Amino acid sequence: MTIDIDFLSWSEARTTVYDLAVLPWGATEPHNYHLPYTTDNLLSRSVSLEAAKKASEQGVNSMVLPAIPFGSQNPGQTDLLFCIHARQETQKAILTDIVASLHRQGLHKLLILNGHGGNNFRTLIRDILVDYPGFMIVVSDWYKLADGTKYFAEPGDHAGELETAMMMHFFPERVKDKSVFGKGESKKFIIDSLNNGFWTPRHWTQVSSDTGIGNPIHATPEKGRSFTEAVTGIVAQFIVDFARADPNDMYR
Ligand SMILES: [Zn+2]
Known part of the structure; x- marks a missing residue:
């Protein structure tokens, strides 16, 4: 069974019943000195x-x-070469077109697997569901699905140990040598409340000197494999439950 659209041909698509679509969503942004810009896309x-x-x-x-x-980027990040910011309107247009196409084709379930902390789809999803009331859209940040502290010394926020270990597991050839790793040190807001309870986007180049947040130094491919096992097991179970769910009978 083909589950990867990179390998799907019409001969198979026209004779197979698919229960749902999975949409990985990432970003294009620097990831410390050692991971590729497309890390969030590759991992999602x-x-x-x-x-x-x-x-x-x-x-x-x-x-x-x-x-x-393409994802939503913080101030400061957008100053960095090749970092691409996708506006809320752009993301909404993309998601709307995907939902409209799938809906027309008779597929009514979509799971967005998000790999970028700056992305937030909830309002978009509420808006789209006004126009497609029978459609189900679910979103999850895959990196939050298992408790990172059980797998990593310090999971980190961005290009830290968690993401680095995952890249070492899936794409070792794309991770630069440890000698170039930045420490991923980050600053906190001077106003304490902005670190707790009040929110404004962090200005990336003022917060981090190497674009990373979280120290990647203890990352290993084995840690990446263990975390992958845990997370993909959880996502797989959700895909099974979601596929079998009746949209008109979702509550108990
Ligand atoms: Zn990332």
């Missing part, structure tokens, strides 16, 4: 593929779509 899609494969072993057919490579 890799986690999606592995989870969809596990779900297919339980008889559920889901299709992992191409990753959406």
Whole structure:
């Protein structure tokens, strides 16, 4: 069963019943000195593929779509070369077009697997569901699905140990040597309340000197593999439950 659209041909699509689509969503932004700009896209899609494969072993057919490579970026990040900011309107237009297409084709369930902390889809989803009331859209940040502190000395926020370990596991050839790792040190707001309870976006280049937040130094491929196992198991189980769910009978 093909679960990866990179390998899907029409001969298979036209004869297979798919229960839902999985949409990985990332960002294009610097990740400390050692990880590629497209880290969030690569990891969201890799986690999606592995989870969809596990779900297919339980008889559920889901299709992992191409990753959406542009996310919402903080002030300061957008000053950095090749960091691309996608506005809320852009993200909404993309998501609306995907939902409109799937809806027309008779597929009414979409799981967005998000890999970028700056993305927030909740209001977009509420808006879109006004126009597509029978459609179900679920979103999850995959990196929050398992407790990172059980797997990593310090999971980190951005290009830290968690993301670095995951990249070492899936794409070791794309992780630069440890000698170039920045420490991922970050500053806190002087106004304490902004660190707790009040929110404004952090100005990235004032908060971090190497664009990372969280020290990647203790990352290993083995830690990445263990975390991947945990997270993809959880996502796979959700795909199975979601596929079997009746939209008109969701509550007890
Ligand atoms: Zn990232």
